[in-house]
Amino acid sequence: MSETSRIAGSADADLIARSRHEPEAFAELFHRHAPALKRYVTRRLGADAAEDVVAETFLAAFRRRGRYDTARPDARPWLYGIATNLIGRHVRTEVRALRALQRTGVDPVTAPFTERSDERVSAVAARRALAAALAGLPAGHRDALLLVAWGGLSYEETAQALGVRIGTVRSRISRARARLRRELGGVNPTSTVSEEPVGG
Template sequence: MTMSRTPAADPRRGDAVVIEAPWHEPEQFAEIFHRHFPDVHRYVAGRLGADAADDIAAETFLTAYRRRDRYDPARGALRPWLFGIATNLVGMHRRGEARYLRTLAKAPVSGPQTGFEEQIVAQVSAGVVRGRLAEAIRALSPGDRDVLLLVALGDCTYPEVAEALGLKPGTVASRLNRARRKLRDALGGVDPTLITEESDR
């Protein structure tokens, strides 16, 4: 079979195919890496900043490789397993995360996003929104924060979160609800739905 330009772009090679193949084959590991590293990096970078993410995302895959015997493909997909490892590693750096969020809460408006920032500046102060959000996220319990950020930054589905953290689906939902409520409260007068009501064109 010929490989296409990017491993992920070949429709015939889904996760299921990769999972069956042994990890220690270089091209299989490369494929798994290319497929999941960008998402894991983004998730960690959103929590700890890009610098720490370089190391922790790499560490996630190194750990996954070392524990490859413990990965049971019959139990679920690779993605939640990797996010579970990444979350554990982030968990060892809670102080780093708290510091990162504190920095964000104080920093002037120059966030990682571009388009959206420009848009909300027109409506409310983006700095206010981000600052309040960062404070609220920092105030969450570690468990609630993990669930919220796996969904928001890791684009994980509820079942993926449940699998990544070893929780029951109901627990994921209730933690997420609690986290959302706290963020909503923290935003106070700033209604998130209002922010989006600017001129779409």
């Protein structure tokens, strides 16, 4: 087995532990998670800020790798937690991006891939209403909801990312969804995100 394939097959925790004495091993963590993290940050802040926030996230992670809990094999919650904290510094940018999405209906992640104009018209209207409702959520509720809906994290991973208890995540997401449903006339825009069981 080549060195490259051995690194590529390693768990995130193993890569981080190895990077403590072989810093170049950390590059694989970037290659694994940067694209998804960039999509998440782009949806939160827009394309202009996403590159910087993702770079800052991995720089902070690299600097903190000595404190990473290697009992956690998946580094996604840790990385998304760092990114969410950095996004918190850009709250005004996020709210502006959501307001722009509300006005234009253009999602910076999906816009380049949308082809059919009839689908685009109805999607634009829905995105505008959703963006306005998201902009009105408290930051903690928005963070929890979007880590699950856009970041693809589980409730447990979201709790790890935010440094809160899983019950807090459930409560924030429940309140965020209830508020979104009220503001969107009973429609639940996050219904495609599966509800986690009470024990999960």
